[in-house]
Amino acid sequence: MSELRIKKLMIANYRSFKERVVFNFPNNDYLKPISIIGYNNSGKTNMLNAILYSIGYKYTTKETFTINDFYNRQIDNVPNIGILLESSIENKFDGRQANLNGYQQLEIQIDGIEIEGAKFKSLDPTGQHENWQSFGALKYYNVFYINFHNIKEEIKTKKTSWGNLSTFLAKHIHKLVETDSILVDKKVEFDRQTKEATENVLRDSLLQSFIEKIRFNYSTNLRNNDCHVEFGLPNYEDIFLQMLFKIGLNGNSENLIPIEQFGDGFISMFVMAVIQAIAETNTEDKCIFLFEEPESFLHENHQEYFYKMVLCPLANKGHQVIYTTHSDKMIDIFDTKSIIRLEFDENEKRTVCKYNNTEEEPNFENIVQINNFNSYIKSIEPNLNKILFSRKVILVEGPNDLLCYTHAFEKTIYEITGDYNFSKAYLNFRNISILPHHGKATALYLLKLCKHFGLDYFLINDLDMEIDIIEELNNFGEITELQESDLYLLDEFENRNSTSKGIITTNFNLLKSAGIEKIHFNIPKLEGVIGYESNDKNSLNIWNRLQEIEVFGIDFLPESLTSFLELDSITEIADL
Known part of the structure; x- marks a missing residue:
């Protein structure tokens, strides 16, 4: 029985990767597929290519790498790729042994101007001695790579x-x-x-x-x-x-059609069946399956089907399954050991790993308890894709807040650029999502998810109080300290009622969870700040009121929010 498993991956100076990034993979007793997620151009394909080269699936020669593979196309930024593998020891046909236990380390020789040579050096698990048994060893193990972008080529x-x-x-x-x-x-x-x-x-x-x-x-x-x-x-x-391979539709075995004549979605389903067949016939070997965006050409229902009926069963059989994806239907948000999240740092112009934790087991049970199921369905599940695949997220309280802030952003950006379409698409351009959390309790759950995955966030809420107590609230370190204070106990020299105490407690929890630079409170409510006097929540009337506002002030658009939106960079973009 052959067995091969990736334990660790190291990348530096390779394409979008700059500083050395180390990725850890769960032990072989972890029976879940591993997803590599991130928005477009965050470095997912670069990471997968690094795996393919380092395990020897893609052969490395002097011509393999060019200056385009060097970070920032600078010859001094020599790519550094290394991988730690765990394998069984297999007998070769010539009586020798195949052994991939240990490190595979990329070595590129340059003369200061061009590449002179490139190869992977094999070392034992200590990293001290060369592993000569790795030469030609990969053929004795099972590694399957499928790029679903080129699904017709794969068959x-x-x-x-x-x-x-x-x-x-x-x-x-x-x-x-x-x-x-x-x-x-x-x-x-x-x-x-x-x-x-x-x-x-x-x-x-x-x-x-x-x-x-x-x-x-x-x-x-x-x-x-x-x-x-x-x-x-x-x-x-x-x-x-x-x-x-020929297909007879509806049981017709006479008029067969070559599989390559079908559409990409149909072929994807066929490839799905091939993968299942490989797994069912490899009952003893432990393989590595590497997939590039398997959701390509599949609708949401089939994406989820592929995850549950192909990826999960593969991993459950002991195979290591690693894949890139843009689909929230193909991840397990409640078992985040299985998630590696990448981002592209716009300031430093490099790929960074925002989440890769194979040790911690986060407790998200409170999100899916039956008494919180309504909040989960309304706020968490529909917004999962935006949370995981955005660069930044703005959390607002409800639908009318979403309406008002989307309009305010577009109006502000249009005044700077004079470009109507760009003002509509600016948040998309910056990969910033704005979404309603439908309640302060749910906002805490969303904040927890954002912080867990290293996602930059900004929270907007109603204070639900007439006076600004934000700075005063922020001065308290612990909830017990707050609950012993006059601010909590008294309301204009009278005992504060339980409803008012609950509002203060909730605002304190939001403030401390988000951080004072990452939160804005509308005082007392959104409607009051925009000058809408009714409390009827009528979206049409609120929209009409928005059309009357010429300038949105800092009580609605604080500097911390405009900075979060990176509005200072819009002029440069407009000039381009």
């Missing part, structure tokens, strides 16, 4: 013009043909029968005469060198790579 089984096998399906079929004793035993008889059948079909035919003329002319062209020309089937091992 091709023919060799390339260089005689190589480029897809996971071709490699797996070739391995089955090579190692299956039943197929090997039938080779001689198959060759005899096919040769005999071909000769019988061609005998006395125009095609045979045509082939004979080719042979005669070819021999003449070779200066009468007597040569044999045969027109027949490929070699036994290659025949299976020339075959096609």
Whole structure:
């Protein structure tokens, strides 16, 4: 039984990666697929490529890397990729042993101007001694890589013009043909029968005469060198790579259609079945499966189906499953050991790891308790994608807050740029999401998620009090200290009622959870700040009131919020 598993990955100066980033992967007793998430251009594909090179799936030579692979395209930023593997020890065909236990470390030689050489050096688990058993070892383990962006390419089984096998399906079929004793035993008889059948079909035919003329002319062209020309089937091992998968729809076995003629979604479902079949036939081996955005071409329901019926069962069988994704349907938010979250730091212009924790087991049970299920369905579940795949998140209290702040942002940006479409798309351009939390209790849950995944956030809430007590609240360190104070106990020299105490407590919890620079309170409420005197929550009337406002003041758009929105950079963008 062969077994191969990634324990640790190190990347520096490779494409979008600058400073050394170390990724840890859970132990082999962790039976969940590992998702690499992040918004567009955050570095997910670069990370997956680093894995493919370091385990030897993609071969490394002097020509493998170019200046484009060096961070910031500077020759001094030499890519540094290393991986720590854990493997079984396998017997090679020549009696030697294959062993990938230890480190694979990229070594690139440069002369100061160009690349002179590149290779991966293998070291034992201590990192002190070279591991000579790693040479040519990968073929004795099972690694499957599928790029779902090129799904039609992934089902091709023919060799390339260089005689190589480029897809996971071709490699797996070739391995089955090579190692299956039943197929090997039938080779001689198959060759005899096919040769005999071909000769019988061609005998006395125009095609045979045509082939004979080719042979005669070819021999003449070779200066009468007597040569044999045969027109027949490929070699036994290659025949299976020339075959096609054909599909009969609705049980029709007569009119079959090659699988490559179908659409990308249909082919994705076929590849799904291939992956399942590989897992079902590899009952002893522990494989590595690497997938690039498997949700491509799948609708949400099938994305979730793929996660639950393919990825999770693969991992549950002991295989290591690592994949990149943009879909919240293909992650487990309540088991975040399975999540690696990347971001691209806009200031330092490099990929950073915002979340990768294989030790801590966060407790999100309070989010999904049945008594909080309403809050979860309204605020957490619909916004999961925005939380995980945005660069920043603005949390507002409700639908009318969303309406008002979206309008205020667009109006402010339009006044700077004069570009209507850009003002509408600015938040998308900056990858900033704005979403309602529908309640202060739920806001605390959302804040917890944002902080857990290292997501930058800003919280906007109603204070629900007539006087500004924010600075005073912030001066208290603990809730017990607050509850012993006059601010909490008294309201204009009278005992404060329980409702008012509850409001103060909630605001204190929000303030301390978010941090004073990351929160804004509308005093007393949103409606009062924008000058809407009614409390009817009528969105149309509020919208009409917004049209009357020429300038939004700092009581509505504080400097901390405009800074969070990076409005100071808009002029530079507009000039471009």
